[in-house]
């Protein structure tokens with residue numbers, strides 16, 4: 001049994017119309033586009049609130065300044081500190097803003113940052129001893145924490 005060509009075509013057309021109608025109003029943005037927009041939002045807050053803090057207190061090891069000038073005053077420390085910088089970057093490289101380059105996911109980085117700050121692990125004690133003002137103040141901790149919270153809420157959605 002064969003159908004006339006016109007009938008088949010109009011059936012297909014009808015199905016397509018029906019599918020288009022059923023689909024109307026549903027948005028299916030590409031997940032990677034969505035993720036990119038999330039990162040942009042999180043990075044905007046990072047640039048405004050958090051980066052100025054990290055620049056002062058973290059970038060000597062985690063940031064762009066890979067030949068940190070601060071060790072020049074510390075005889076014999078060069079090797080130690082070069083290793084420190086290399087290692088810190090392997091864990092978390094902040095040099096190109098959020099999302100950071102790291103071995104973890106962007107959301108895990110947020111957790112790790114908050115944990116390291118809550119536990120006073122970062123900046124490391126050896127660094128704080130040489131830079132008495134490098135520990136985060138209560139106000140700075142609060143800002144970082146709020147940013148982490150903001151980022152986590154967005155990424156969770």
Ligand code: HEC
Nearest residue numbers: 057058060061084087088091092112113116122123124127
């Ligand atoms: C003196 C260099 C130095 C400074 C300054 C420093 N870090 Fe680190 N950081 C390291 C090193 C080395 C590691 C890797 C070894 C470790 O975890 O102790 C690390 C690891 C980390 C990790 C863990 C990443 C993971 O793998 O879980 C986080 C998060 C972090 N640093 C955040 C910060 C923040 C935030 C600041 C500034 C407030 C900061 N660090 C300042 C050297 C530094």
